[in-house]
Amino acid sequence: MLEMINDIHRDKLSKLRILYVEDDSETREELSMILQSWVDVLYVAVNGSEGLNFYRKYEPDIVITDIQMPILNGLGMSSEIKRIKRDQCIVVLSAYNDVEYLFKAMELGIQHYITKPVMIDRLQAKLTQIAEFMSLESEALRSRKLLEQYKLMVDEKAIVCKMDSEGFITYVNQHFCALSGYTEH
Template sequence: MEKYPIKVLYVEDEIIVREPFVEMLNRRVGQIYEAANGAEGLELYRKYKPDIVIADIKMPVMDGLTMAAHIREEDPFMPIIITTAFEFTEYLEKCIEIGVNKFLVKPLEREAIDKALLDAVKLVEFKKKNEDYHELLELLLDFRHRIIIIIDLTKVNSFDTNFLNFFGLKSHDEFYEQYHDFVTFFKNNSQNSFVYDPFSEYAWINSFLDLNGIENNIFFNFSRSSDKWPYVLRFHLFDNDTKVGFILTAID
């Protein structure tokens, strides 16, 4: 079974239950954070911002539903799965009030767990796409840029010497010594502005896009004529670090 590329927070006070469940989750998801009570779980949630929360109800210090209520206040769309050995109807009203997405009764069956995880992953994917759309909309509305090119960094795997020369780098080795990867590069330069001339010796954008597949990019062209003016180039790294915007504003 291929792992889901997500982070899961699992909160359970009974170690005899927690350990085998974590072992099972490790075969299904990319990252797991463990907590023994709701207070610990809330602290880990705020520190690591997981994609899905799975929690028992009755725990010391802070119970699972109280923790879930705090999380729901901070993130109305966080997928929350509640597990318990007790009768569901006792907590039904509270679960509805909080907005729990799934309720699993112990002992947990593998099919029920897989179904709950799959449903939660679909919510995570929808949430991330929605966040990207909102961020892109803000980018379009707030800045009124001439040309915006959205690059999928998960598909970027190469760049040429024009790219290096434009940013004053002598070699690929020097690039990776300073930045490690493309995400680090764009993050470090997201507050900087550069003058970009599409007809200059170092007009690297077109070759960069060609190298990494033109189909992996989204273009928004508001320029009066994209082939006559130099531009001010800036980068916008999206919150999930998987996309970057090349923002080019024509210099009149």
């Protein structure tokens, strides 16, 4: 059963491009090996400055970052990333269980915060949840575009008049207006 659940997680994660930013070499090596086995592409940076440069260059789906790092810390990097793309998904991994860091992360719009030592199953579940959400967002966008295309096609080719149950007109398209001589209002 556990293997089946792991297969489901891997399938959801296998299309992701992740930027992982960690200054501790041992932690970075271990977690990089695990992440590499889950995702399509993994970019690894050793500090916030390098992470920001990688972000600009590769535009990953998800950013995973430590907080305390040299040159530019994780929250500083995240702030810069949020200026570039406000809705960028960022997961903070930190050994610091300080409420102040959590509040700063929340102020930046970071909704995912996992404390170290990282429990691999928790990280995998969080990334899977994020991947599912991203997939749903993408599907909703595709559906909206299809609906807009359909509406445009209908409005250009057909005469449309919509009435409510009491017989009041609630919607008309331009062809109806042209044929009837009435305005949309």
